[in-house]
Amino acid sequence: MAQSLVKEFTKGLWAEIPLFRLVLGLCPALAVTKTCENGIGMGMATTFVLLFSNILVSMLRNIIPSKVRIACYIVIIATFVTIVEFVMQAYTYELFLKLGIFIPLIVVNCVVLGRAEAFAGKNTVMLSAADGLGMGIGFTLALSSLGAVRELIGAGTLTVWGGTPLFTIGHGYIPFQFMVEAPGAFVGLGMMLCLMNLIGKK
Amino acid sequence: MGDLFVLAISCIFINNILLAQFLGNCPFLGTSKKMETAVGMAMAVIFVLVMAGMITWIVDLYLLKALNVEFLRTVSFILVIASLVQFVEMFLKKSIPGLYAGLGIFLPLITTNCAVMGVCLINIKEEYTFIQALVSSFAYAVGFGLALILFAGVRERVILARVPKALQDTSIGLITAGMIALVFTVFRGMV
Numbered sequence: 001m002a003q004s005l006v007k008e009f010t011k012g013l014w015a016e017i018p019l020f021r022l023v024l025g026l027c028p029a030l031a032v033t034k035t036c037e038n039g040i041g042m043g044m045a046t047t048f049v050l051l052f053s054n055i056l057v058s059m060l061r062n063i064i065p066s067k068v069r070i071a072c073y074i075v076i077i078a079t080f081v082t083i084v085e086f087v088m089q090a091y092t093y094e095l096f097l098k099l100g101i102f103i104p105l106i107v108v109n110c111v112v113l114g115r116a117e118a119f120a121g122k123n124t125v126m127l128s129a130a131d132g133l134g135m136g137i138g139f140t141l142a143l144s145s146l147g148a149v150r151e152l153i154g155a156g157t158l159t160v161w162g163g164t165p166l167f168t169i170g171h172g173y174i175p176f177q178f179m180v181e182a183p184g185a186f187v188g189l190g191m192m193l194c195l196m197n198l199i200g201k202k
Numbered sequence: 203m204g205d206l207f208v209l210a211i212s213c214i215f216i217n218n219i220l221l222a223q224f225l226g227n228c229p230f231l232g233t234s235k236k237m238e239t240a241v242g243m244a245m246a247v248i249f250v251l252v253m254a255g256m257i258t259w260i261v262d263l264y265l266l267k268a269l270n271v272e273f274l275r276t277v278s279f280i281l282v283i284a285s286l287v288q289f290v291e292m293f294l295k296k297s298i299p300g301l302y303a304g305l306g307i308f309l310p311l312i313t314t315n316c317a318v319m320g321v322c323l324i325n326i327k328e329e330y331t332f333i334q335a336l337v338s339s340f341a342y343a344v345g346f347g348l349a350l351i352l353f354a355g356v357r358e359r360v361i362l363a364r365v366p367k368a369l370q371d372t373s374i375g376l377i378t379a380g381m382i383a384l385v386f387t388v389f390r391g392m393v
Binding site for chain 1: 381386
């Protein structure tokens with residue numbers, strides 16, 4: 001039992017890391033990763049939704065009729081997204097403003113619905129929780145690494161939390177602004193996928 | 203009238219939903235390998251987005267704002283979109299089988315297309331009037347179709363090129379999309 005828990009948890013971190021291996025959840029990944037901080041915030045919000053929607057879907061999996069399951073999953077996910085919206089408005093208002101409509105759009109993030117459909121609807125509560133947490137942390141890692149790369153190259157800084165840069169490249173560095181603009185998001189993610197293909201096979 | 207035209211142009215080109223706002227990227231990469239599927243997806247999105255834009259605007263004003271339950275926006279919008287897609291699917295199947303055969307498989311995918319939900323939320327956030335919301339929904343959808351079809355055209359050629367192994371498929375697709383996005387940034391000075 002403990003072994004399979006660890007297995008479900010760790011697969012989200014590397015072997016099936018959502019953004020790089022499964023290529024799901026592209027929209028928030030491209031849109032909010034201008035800074036590392038935004039990536040971390042978005043990742044944490046998604047992790048919360050993933051974890052709790054996986055738990056609830058798994059608890060209700062024998063009650064939900066299979067014909068209307070997608071609609072039920074969406075309502076469950078939307079409920080947790082609303083909770084996240086409230087919490088972020090209360091405690092991290094600036095980040096909430098920066099992420100904008102991408103917080104309510106977690107509802108239609110294919111990673112979340114994908115895990116509910118592919119995993120939580122068929123497995124026990126503990127396993128689903130491990131899967132959700134692993135996938136969420138994997139997604140956060142992917143978003144923050146993409147954000148870090150884009151921010152470092154595009155602005156010459158690295159912001160992890162709270163709005164002030166943790167690290168700044170020396171004054172001689174001229175930021176390559178392309179990377180923080182829209183096209184840079186696509187190219188940056190494309191390059192990171194390429195890197196993942198080089199490092200390890202599926 | 204002039205204002206609406208400017209709004210439409212800015213929604214199609216400058217704030218292009220796919221390349222500038224990053225909404226709806228999963229179907230963008232998923233259905234752009236063949237021109238045929240790209241056209242089908244583009245048509246389905248235009249059809250559903252215009253209807254969803256209108257209905258969610260009405261729901262927001264007469265249900266959520268009237269009852270003072272705006273915090274239910276996320277839940278209610280996604281329910282409206284999901285049931286709308288289901289309804290459109292049933293309606294087309296019964297009455298316009300030709301169109302259903304064309305759009306068929308793309309319709310269910312639209313429920314989780316964040317472009318639809320995203321535009322509905324943008325309409326509310328920007329406080330558009332009903333006419334403005336209608337124009338912006340249509341224009342965003344046209345922008346989606348335009349970018350998708352352009353991208354599919356380029357991608358059909360990329361398949362023929364010799365791409366390094368590590369860059370193949372999605373990776374080169376994203377870089378190609380980046381190049382198209384770069385082209386679209388030129389429109390920025392237009393309005």
